[in-house]
Amino acid sequence: MQGFNIAEYFGIKPNVLDMTNVGGSSFEIHAAHAKRDIAAGKAKVALLTYGSTAHSNARAIGAGGRDGGMHPADNMDRFSGMTLIANYAMVAQRHMHEFGTTSEQLAEISVATRFHAMRNPEAVKAMEDLDFINIRETTIEDVVDSRMIADPLHLLECCMISDGGGAVVIASPEVARDCKKPPVWILGSGEATKYPENGGDICTSAAVQSAPTAFKEAGISPSEIDIAMIYDSFSITVLTLLEDLGFCKKGEGGAWVEGGRLRFDRPNDGPALNTDGGGLSSNHPGMRGIFLLIEAARQLRGESTSQVENAKLAVAHGNGGMLGSRHVAGTIILGRD
Amino acid sequence: MSDKPVARPLPKFDEADTAEFWAGTKEKEFRYQQCDNCQKIIFYPRRTCTGCTNSQLIWKVSNGLGKIYTFSIVRLSYHPFFKQQLPYVVAWIDIDEGPRILSNVVGCDAEDVKIGTEVKLEWEIHENLNIPLFEPI
Numbered sequence: 001m002q003g004f005n006i007a008e009y010f011g012i013k014p015n016v017l018d019m020t021n022v023g024g025s026s027f028e029i030h031a032a033h034a035k036r037d038i039a040a041g042k043a044k045v046a047l048l049t050y051g052s053t054a055h056s057n058a059r060a061i062g063a064g065g066r067d068g069g070m071h072p073a074d075n076m077d078r079f080s081g082m083t084l085i086a087n088y089a090m091v092a093q094r095h096m097h098e099f100g101t102t103s104e105q106l107a108e109i110s111v112a113t114r115f116h117a118m119r120n121p122e123a124v125k126a127m128e129d130l131d132f133i134n135i136r137e138t139t140i141e142d143v144v145d146s147r148m149i150a151d152p153l154h155l156l157e158c159c160m161i162s163d164g165g166g167a168v169v170i171a172s173p174e175v176a177r178d179c180k181k182p183p184v185w186i187l188g189s190g191e192a193t194k195y196p197e198n199g200g201d202i203c204t205s206a207a208v209q210s211a212p213t214a215f216k217e218a219g220i221s222p223s224e225i226d227i228a229m230i231y232d233s234f235s236i237t238v239l240t241l242l243e244d245l246g247f248c249k250k251g252e253g254g255a256w257v258e259g260g261r262l263r264f265d266r267p268n269d270g271p272a273l274n275t276d277g278g279g280l281s282s283n284h285p286g287m288r289g290i291f292l293l294i295e296a297a298r299q300l301r302g303e304s305t306s307q308v309e310n311a312k313l314a315v316a317h318g319n320g321g322m323l324g325s326r327h328v329a330g331t332i333i334l335g336r337d
Numbered sequence: 338m339s340d341k342p343v344a345r346p347l348p349k350f351d352e353a354d355t356a357e358f359w360a361g362t363k364e365k366e367f368r369y370q371q372c373d374n375c376q377k378i379i380f381y382p383r384r385t386c387t388g389c390t391n392s393q394l395i396w397k398v399s400n401g402l403g404k405i406y407t408f409s410i411v412r413l414s415y416h417p418f419f420k421q422q423l424p425y426v427v428a429w430i431d432i433d434e435g436p437r438i439l440s441n442v443v444g445c446d447a448e449d450v451k452i453g454t455e456v457k458l459e460w461e462i463h464e465n466l467n468i469p470l471f472e473p474i
Contacts, residue, residue, distance in 0.1 A: 060415040081425060
């Protein structure tokens with residue numbers, strides 16, 4: 001019920017409409033466009049909304065049929081039976097082949113996000129509602145011992161399918177200064193797309209184009225980031241994006257995440273990852289990008305259930321579409337006063 | 338509920354850019370395009386070159402040999418056809434002449450599939466077209 005339906009529901013008559021739909025990264029793109037439109041004087045306040053009943057509707061997102069549409073690419077792909085999970089798994093397989101990345105290293109991402117989820121009552125409730133068994137902090141062994149869904153990705157490396165919804169208000173500085181909550185500023189944004197190319201590199205995502213644009217606009221470097229809200233559809237999504245966002249070099253992500261580095265209580269080792277519990281362990285209604293913005297804002301306001309002390313800078317990076325083929329990246333850099 | 342066998346989802350013939358490719362499969366030819374101006378290999382088939390602005394693309398026929406660029410063994414699918422095939426291998430295949438195609442690796446144990454494995458075309462026969470699958474050499 002996005003766009004005009006929301007306007008009608010609330011009786012709003014907006015001056016700018018943006019129903020850009022690029023999957024999970026849509027909301028980072030909306031935020032970037034809202035900032036642009038507000039800066040251009042086209043609008044003063046933007047409302048970003050999202051709601052989905054993917055779980056209640058039993059939508060088979062990760063392992064369902066992908067018959068596709070009438071795009072020529074769809075007409076070449078549909079006979080293969082590639083599931084969405086297998087698409088990402090093929091990135092992981094190649095990453096392991098090229099760089100020696102291991103399942104244990106990828107599991108670090110699942111373990112860190114579950115660690116954060118267990119501190120978030122809403123995430124625990126979500127896992128209970130979805131009948132997760134044995135809800136607790138996980139170990140690397142738990143992840144690599146869980147069943148294989150699409151080699152080399154195990155069950156606990158795949159996000160859940162939940163219901164969910166969220167909203168973000170983006171306002172001009174004049175409006176934001178007058179609000180009850182302390183403002184969180186959009187310091188930079190970047191957008192990019194990537195698609196399969198003959199001879200192309202599947203281990204590198206569109207983030208290598210969107211992130212430098214966003215960081216340059218913000219005037220900061222990745223090493224200054226306290227909070228990394230990175231779309232965790234799968235473990236490999238985060239590993240690839242940590243590299244592409246510039247936290248470490250291409251191929252070094254596996255070693256970089258080792259030893260619990262991504263936990264919120266390790267602030268000297270780099271950013272905390274997905275402190276709400278992420279798509280892996282808190283919610284994933286199909287297009288998770290809005291929650292990346294929401295938890296980043298909570299961290300910068302000191303409201304997270306896994307609060308990083310004195311968090312000043314956050315990145316929210318959405319990946320929409322499929323990492324191993326065609327996708328859209330949206331990078332948003334956020335800061336506080 | 339009937340137990341009628343479900344078939345593999347097949348491409349559509351009325352998709353303009355890829356129709357020539359699928360027509361070729363009926364002849365067991367793996368057709369791809371090359372730009373007449375900048376010599377770039379174009380695949381999937383399109384109307385214009387992605388390397389320059391030329392729209393003179395020449396159709397060529399591959400020898401059907403290639404290597405596995407990456408793959409996954411699918412162990413969970415809810416698709417009515419593919420769930421009957423589990424586990425099966427999906428892979429990006431780098432064809433020797435340049436095209437990269439998404440397909441299945443067949444004719445071997447899924448557990449034996451490796452990146453870099455040399456493969457050759459293996460046509461799956463259908464009524465109006467054939468499906469290009471790949472088998473380790």
